[in-house]
Amino acid sequence: MTTTSSDNSPLFPPAEQLAGLPPDGGPDFNRLIFSKSPYLLQHAKNPVDWYPWCSEAFRAAETRDCPILLSIGYSTCHWCHVMAHESFESEEIAMLVNRHFVAIKVDREERPDIDATYMAACQLMTGGGGWPLTLLLTPDRQPFFAATYLPPVARGGQVGLTDLLEKVAGMWQNNRDQLLLGATRVTDAIRRLDNGQTAPATPDEALLAAALDQYRADFDRDFAGFGPPPKFPAPHNLELLLRLERRFGTGDAADMAVRTLAAIRTGGIYDQLGFGMHRYSVDRHWLVPHFEKMLYDQALLILAACSSTRGDESGLAPRLASETADYLLRELRHPAGGFYCGEDADSEGAEGTFYLWDADQVRACLPTTLAAKALRIFRITDRGNFEGRNILTLDPAAMDDPDLEAVRTTLLKIRERRPRPHRDEKILTCWNGLAIAALARAGATCQRPELVEAAGQAAHFILEHLRRPDGRLLRRYCDGEADIPGFLEDYAFLGFGLFELYQAGHDSRWLLEARRLAAGMLDLFGDGQGGLYDTGHDAEMVLTRGRSLQDGALPSGISVASGLLLRLGRLTGESNLQKASEVLLKKHLQQAKRYPRAYSWLLATLDSWLDPEPTLVLVPGNGDDGEAWLRQVRDQATMDFDALIAGDALYTEKLPALEGRFSLDGRTTAWLCHKGTCYPPTTDSGQLCQWLGSNIQKNNASQEE
16 A cells, blocks of 8 residues: 555655755745655645744744744544645645744654643643644743644634734734743643652552542443543553452453443444444444544554453454454555554545445445345444444344355455545554554464564564664654654553563563663663653753653553563562562552543553562473463463563573573473462473462462461
């Protein structure tokens, strides 16, 4: 698939075309034409004299003594397209912008630091946020106005972009002090948020119980999911719920998670033909989605589905994980192994067109009997369920229909003839880290080794193409170019992915790479007091270095970092990593008390800290690699655990966990530890499975006595 712009023209200009252009892009383009960001390139033909985020833009604002119009979005964002078509393609609005402002366009996926900083400003000033994010700044980057989408002229009580720009241009000349005062206040508030310190909290179970109470209060008992529409799947919430079920055994925690997964899989939010989950549902029923598909949503959904397979009698969870993984490999995979960012909501000038069906279309492309079955399976009617057409949903009773796959694949082939939505072909380190983790876990859970292999290829791609010779991770790869120093989430998410990849196949390379990333992460992002910043000390600082903790569509970098350090430290025996995780956890639990379920990944780490999963060191015997032995144990054990298979590379690293660990009589030997207690070494896999059963708590208690 060739990446195209919103008007279906080739997105990446050939080098020979760029070589002949002046620095400002010439008469046909603006400066964005030299970018590698698909989002910025979508705006390269705008009459607005856009700059990318760069020192040149700020110098221009200082020289001209004018404010900055900052627009932040991403290439698969529907409302970003709307605002571009309505306003940024307008010659009249462009003249106004170019005369009175310096205009800067930012891809939020490339620069999460810029996005987070000015999203915080928007939330402080307006109480909300979203994309496109529209701000006005002083030449020294301080914000004094923020909004999201703005129509070109006032509409429905909403200020129009034209009126706003004209008013601010006048105030900049005649009443600038008022704007500067507002900018100073907002900037000071952002810096206070970044530097705010809270007393360390004592980790305890009460916060987990409070989160469960919030899930219960917010759960939609009729249609599943949480809160009023729009409904975001946020699968990391579901993973926490499954942990809370194991902890409290109430029954309803798992029920909320499983019912939500089932509602997603059968609803319009899930692509019933090509698989993959859309961004969110605009209604309670999971019927009408915002149609864009994002890599991170797929990865988090796969992880949640894998976590819910234990005890799943319906088979829905492994099916959901496997199908979503198939979508990643088919539609979002770079030929060399990395994964693209996502697919747009729009095609043919409208949102969702690619996914909609009429009943007559189905009747025309299938034999009569099969067509009737397709209409029933996907609940397609002549009346339609969305603006006279049909968003496909799945009749749960048809899940095991023998004709389902034939109907699905036939309709999918027909749909492939339609003009496709734009695909954003950036490759981001952090999102690929989640995809690596998801594919590795799905491969192990669903017994699909090709998924583990795909995860390994993606890991190789990232480490090969997005890492400098000095080891520094980079953020983005696109059209052959890697750039932008990686952020905390890049290090944490990739480290998490490599750890999961090691657990799926036990190639020691991935564990050692995860350790290197963890060490680099603590060095680059540490604040000197046990905390972590979002931005490295070697990178540009936008007003602040940022310290994001609350989960959104993605879990926070700090939360994932804490979880990675905990698991990695336990498995390798490196107490410094465990201590770093503990400090992070205690520093931030106080903030989580305000609204616990907004910190699901951090609370999952808290759960693991309070009730550690077992760790297993396996020393292969003569002529054995230990893999078959370990698979047998995993198949029979009723508890999740992390495993370390001893090998030459790991012994060379002198991992503390391998000290004193050896093979008994040349036979594969297991050394199991749980909650600070280590069992005697055993060569009997059946004995090990008993220890990893539901009575492990009792066994530990008796040994402690």
